[in-house]
Structure formats: structure tokens, C-alpha cells
Amino acid sequence: MLPTSGGFLRAGRDNRRQEMKAQRSATYQRVWFITGSSAGLGRALSEAVLGRGERAVVTARTPERVRDLIERYPAQALVLELDVTRPDQVRSVVREAIERFGRIDVLVNLDGPSEELAQEVAPLAIKMIAIDPGNSNGHLFDHSREVADEIIAAVNAESVKASNP
Numbered sequence: 001m002l003p004t005s006g007g008f009l010r011a012g013r014d015n016r017r018q019e020m021k022a023q024r025s026a027t028y029q030r031v032w033f034i035t036g037s038s039a040g041l042g043r044a045l046s047e048a049v050l051g052r053g054e055r056a057v058v059t060a061r062t063p064e065r066v067r068d069l070i071e072r073y074p075a076q077a078l079v080l081e082l083d084v085t086r087p088d089q090v091r092s093v094v095r096e097a098i099e100r101f102g103r104i105d106v107l108v109n110l111d112g113p114s115e116e117l118a119q120e121v122a123p124l125a126i127k128m129i130a131i132d133p134g135n136s137n138g139h140l141f142d143h144s145r146e147v148a149d150e151i152i153a154a155v156n157a158e159s160v161k162a163s164n165p
Helices: 013-027 040-051 068-072 087-101 115-124 141-163
Strands: 002-004 007-009 031-034 055-060 077-081 106-109 127-130
Touching (some): 031 040, 031 087, 040 055, 040 068, 040 141, 068 077, 077 087, 106 115, 127 141
Parallel strands (some): 055 077, 106 127
Antiparallel strands (some): 002 007
């Protein structure tokens, strides 16, 4: 067995599992910016992203409803109040997100159309997904976790295409 910090690894298959885990962790370093995170699809997507080890700027008009995510994921989650119709708040929140994580890789806007948000993130050249909160896009809202997984899979597929031109 090989010594590691505080434990031992068996040679062979266990080492390969550790290598795969390290590779997976490296791919999960994206920063997601998710609006409308206090309920439904926004909440499910926030939990799924954070549960995968990725980082997320979790925004809501009532951030108290998502404060538990900071307790569960203190290094990965940044919870901020955001009303996407308020330009001053949009600028402030985007600035704070970049100060905390250095960048934003994926924006998922579940709060409805926001010219302010689109203008603020346009120079960042990031993947943007907008979902009309009044439209379930063919999904029932009680299937939010499945829809969240579909969004993550779509972003992952797009990332693979971008890295393999």
C-alpha cells in the first residue's frame, strides 16, 4: 500500500479510481451563475451543480431561502440577492461573483428576460441559458431535478465540443 495523507491506497484499481476522480474534479471547476434559485428548477439546478463539486453564484430575490446552501457548500456557493430588473443590482452582483470566483462560465437565467443581465455578461463571452419561468419547456415542475440534470448534461456536451474542435 502507498501512504497518502492520513491513509493508504492500494496499488492498481484503487489508484486508477483516484486518478479518475482527480480528472473529474478538474472538469468540475466551472462557475455557474444561476438566477431564480430559491425554488423549483433554480433550486434543483443549484443543488445539482454544487453537489457535483462545481461552484455556483446562487441568486434570488429572497436569498434567505437559499442560505442553507452556504452552510452545506461554504467554499463553492456564493448566495446573493438579485432582482434582474434592477441594473444597479445586476452590475453589483456580477462584479461580486467575479471578485469571488475570478470568472463566470455558465449563466442560467430563470428569472425571465433581463436586458440588464445580458448586457452585463456579454463581454464575458460565457455560455448563457435562458429559461422562461412561465414556460415549463415541456416538463412538469415536479420534475425539476431531472430538468436540472438535463441542463448540466447539455452544458457538459457543449464543453466537450468546444474542447475538441
